[in-house]
Amino acid sequence: MKVFVIGIGLIGGSMAKDIKRSNPRAKIYGIDTNEVHLDEALALNIIDKKSSYGELNLAEVVIVSIPVNAMVLELPKILDIVNSNTLVFDAGSTKGNICRAVENHPNRSSFLACHPISGTEFSGPSAAIDKLFDRKANIICEVDKTNEDIHKKALDIFKQLGMRIRYMNPEAHDKHIAYVSHLSHISSFMLGKTVIEKEKNERDIFDMAGSGFESTVRLAKSSPAMWTPIFEQNKENVVDTLEEYIQNLEAFKEMLKNDDYDSIYNEMNNTNRIKEILNGIPQNKK
Amino acid sequence: MKVFVIGIGLIGGSMAKDIKRSNPRAKIYGIDTNEVHLDEALALNIIDKKSSYGELNLAEVVIVSIPVNAMVLELPKILDIVNSNTLVFDAGSTKGNICRAVENHPNRSSFLACHPISGTEFSGPSAAIDKLFDRKANIICEVDKTNEDIHKKALDIFKQLGMRIRYMNPEAHDKHIAYVSHLSHISSFMLGKTVIEKEKNERDIFDMAGSGFESTVRLAKSSPAMWTPIFEQNKENVVDTLEEYIQNLEAFKEMLKNDDYDSIYNEMNNTNRIKEILNGIPQNKK
Numbered sequence: 001m002k003v004f005v006i007g008i009g010l011i012g013g014s015m016a017k018d019i020k021r022s023n024p025r026a027k028i029y030g031i032d033t034n035e036v037h038l039d040e041a042l043a044l045n046i047i048d049k050k051s052s053y054g055e056l057n058l059a060e061v062v063i064v065s066i067p068v069n070a071m072v073l074e075l076p077k078i079l080d081i082v083n084s085n086t087l088v089f090d091a092g093s094t095k096g097n098i099c100r101a102v103e104n105h106p107n108r109s110s111f112l113a114c115h116p117i118s119g120t121e122f123s124g125p126s127a128a129i130d131k132l133f134d135r136k137a138n139i140i141c142e143v144d145k146t147n148e149d150i151h152k153k154a155l156d157i158f159k160q161l162g163m164r165i166r167y168m169n170p171e172a173h174d175k176h177i178a179y180v181s182h183l184s185h186i187s188s189f190m191l192g193k194t195v196i197e198k199e200k201n202e203r204d205i206f207d208m209a210g211s212g213f214e215s216t217v218r219l220a221k222s223s224p225a226m227w228t229p230i231f232e233q234n235k236e237n238v239v240d241t242l243e244e245y246i247q248n249l250e251a252f253k254e255m256l257k258n259d260d261y262d263s264i265y266n267e268m269n270n271t272n273r274i275k276e277i278l279n280g281i282p283q284n285k286k
Numbered sequence: 287m288k289v290f291v292i293g294i295g296l297i298g299g300s301m302a303k304d305i306k307r308s309n310p311r312a313k314i315y316g317i318d319t320n321e322v323h324l325d326e327a328l329a330l331n332i333i334d335k336k337s338s339y340g341e342l343n344l345a346e347v348v349i350v351s352i353p354v355n356a357m358v359l360e361l362p363k364i365l366d367i368v369n370s371n372t373l374v375f376d377a378g379s380t381k382g383n384i385c386r387a388v389e390n391h392p393n394r395s396s397f398l399a400c401h402p403i404s405g406t407e408f409s410g411p412s413a414a415i416d417k418l419f420d421r422k423a424n425i426i427c428e429v430d431k432t433n434e435d436i437h438k439k440a441l442d443i444f445k446q447l448g449m450r451i452r453y454m455n456p457e458a459h460d461k462h463i464a465y466v467s468h469l470s471h472i473s474s475f476m477l478g479k480t481v482i483e484k485e486k487n488e489r490d491i492f493d494m495a496g497s498g499f500e501s502t503v504r505l506a507k508s509s510p511a512m513w514t515p516i517f518e519q520n521k522e523n524v525v526d527t528l529e530e531y532i533q534n535l536e537a538f539k540e541m542l543k544n545d546d547y548d549s550i551y552n553e554m555n556n557t558n559r560i561k562e563i564l565n566g567i568p569q570n571k572k
Contacts, residue, residue, distance in 0.1 A: 117494055117495070117496040118496060118497075119496065119497075119498070120497075121498075136496070137493055137494055137496075139494065164493075166493065166494070176485070176491045176494055177494060179480070179481045179484050179485060179491075180481060180485075180491065180492065180494050180495040180496075180499045181494075181495070181496060181498060181499060183477065183480065183481070184477065184498050184499045184501075184502040184503075185498065186535070186538060187473055187477050187502060187535075188498075188502055189538075189553065189554050189557050190531060190534040190535050190538055191469065191470065191473050191531065192557040192560040193534050193553065193556070193557045194465070194469065194527065194530050194531045194534050195465045195466060195469070196556075196557065196559065196560065196563070197530070197534075198465050198527075198530065199462070199465060199466075205462045205465075205466065206466065206563050206564070206566065206567055207423055207450075207452065207567060207568070208403055208423055208425065208452070208462055208463060208466050208467075209403070209466040209467070209564075209567060210403040210404060210405065210422070210423075210466075210467060211404075211405075211406075212405070212407075212467060212470050212471065212474075212504075212505050213466045213467060213470045214564055215470075215501050215502070215504050215505065216470040216473060216474055216501070216502055216504075216505060217470075217560050217564070218498075218501050218502075219498050219501065219502060220554075220557050220558070220560045221558060221560060221561045222554070224550075224551045224552075224554035224555045224558065225551075227554060228547050228550050228551045228554065229547075231542060231547075231550060232545070232547055235542055235543075235545075238542060239539060239542055239543060241480065241484075242535060242538070242539045242542070243539070244480050244483070244484065245476060245477065245480045245535065246532055246535050246536060246539070248476040248479050248480050248483075249472070249473075249476050249528060249531065249532050249535070250532060252472060252475075252476055252528070253525060253528045253529070253532070256517060256521055256524060256525055256528070257521075257525060259518070259521075261514050261515075261517075261518055264510075264514050264517060265510045265511075265514045266510075267475065267479065268475050268506075268508070268510035268513060268514065269510045270479070270482075271475050271478040271479045271482065271506050272506070272507060272508075272510065273482060274478040274482065274503050274506045274507060275507045277482070277492050278492070278495075278500055278503070278507075280492065281492055281493060281495060282493070
């Protein structure tokens with residue numbers, strides 16, 4: 001199986017590792033605008049060969065794991081080159097713009113729109129890890145626009161990766177993911193900013209930070225090059241989530257100013273339900 | 287060594303476990319208003335004996351790990367009973383109110399005001415774990431008001447627990463801890479609330495949540511009974527941090543509304559410095 005990974009970073013690299021483990025005879029071709037990453041991926045044995053669009057006609061599977069602004073530009077070009085029986089799937093964190101970018105492409109049926117919900121705050125091929133996708137959700141959009149055999153080929157790969165499949169339309173994906181992913185990133189970045197700004201002259205104050213602070217600012221280590229275009233493509237939903245989040249913070253602040261500690265207690269007590277909700281996620285079940 | 291732990295939950299219980307391991311001859315007496323917790327602590331071998339204020343005159347060391355609203359009421363009573371050579375220290379997350387509550391107590395010099403920066407989102411004696419305090423910071427306030435021998439006795443215990451000591455005045459503690467701890471809890475609770483409210487009719491949407499969401503809402507599992515009085519006692523500082531956080535979120539939202547993606551990129555890029563800052567914390571060094 002000839003697998004091309006376009007964008008050989010955390011996601012593409014981790015997929016390549018898992019695919020190689022499950023398919024010892026798979027040959028992984030890496031394509032990346034970053035030559036250093038390509039060399040790293042080769043040295044780390046994540047890819048078997050550096051490649052380019054000129055060889056894409058050889059591909060049986062193409063994984064496109066690049067920032068979503070590049071995705072909308074590159075996917076049509078990739079579909080121009082590959083054969084009609086080649087599976088092309090993406091790993092973009094937005095789905096509306098990406099699906100629209102290829103909706104009228106003559107080779108649309110070779111493409112499966114995916115969002116594997118998995119990652120870490122790190123990036124590049126050195127961040128690639130084994131079993132990153134095990135028990136994680138993979139959201140597939142507009143499956144009816146993908147050729148049935150191609151869809152089946154993708155499901156076989158996702159099964160090897162251990163993923164749980166969810167089908168959803170791109171609009172629902174983009175709306176919900178704004179709440180359960182994009183908002184978390186902004187809350188974390190702005191928390192980090194608030195504290196860095198305040199404590200800029202007192203670096204050693206971070207010595208006082210416990211694991212709770214670390215946990216809430218972890219996502220502020222994420223890549224701006226990856227996240228800026230995600231916020232751009234999902235602008236309307238993200239603005240909505242931010243407005244609701246800010247309203248809730250304002251309300252909490254007012255309760256505090258008004259010494260309304262019963263309401264503060266109740267707010268926190270109601271939100272404690274998040275425990276059961278998180279425990280209900282299959283990936284969290286032991 | 288007779289050690290009394292008043293409030294035998296996550297913090298008091300974890301301290302008891304470490305002290306017993308380092309001092310096999312230490313006898314741990316547990317005092318708690320929650321009889322179930324006392325029985326649990328006894329069954330878990332965290333304490334050796336259930337006790338009450340009536341026996342506090344026997345104590346060589348008293349650890350007070352109760353919610354900060356109870357702390358300001360109980361500490362003076364405890365200092366009334368113990369001998370003048372008994373070490374009493376607290377583990378409260380605020381320091382101004384607690385120090386003021388005992389400032390004129392005739393036995394003030396037996397007391398050491400402490401904040402061990404360690405914990406998890408869980409509570410109760412079953413949440414107690416070994417080595418919770420290893421390499422963590424312990425903020426000591428108003429050390430000059432504590433008897434020197436008593437201070438030394440405390441340092442010996444903290445050394446056994448593996449803690450790093452920092453000295454600070456209560457006002458500085460309360461101001462900085464609002465940024466690196468209290469704000470994180472509110473941001474997490476309000477993030478949880480925003481998402482639960484939005485998705486209340488679509489519980490299975492949480493299936494889409496990845497590890498990033500989990501990380502940012504982890505603190506929303508925390509105990510409202512513990513946190514409400516912390517916010518009350520540190521109200522002014524917490525309101526300040528909330529105002530700055532909300533301003534930063536508003537500014538981010540405006541950039542997004544204005545399609546100012548260069549500024550969004552720069553904001554995130556600047557905040558990426560949190561990586562180096564977190565790596566600089568001694569507890570994070572390998």
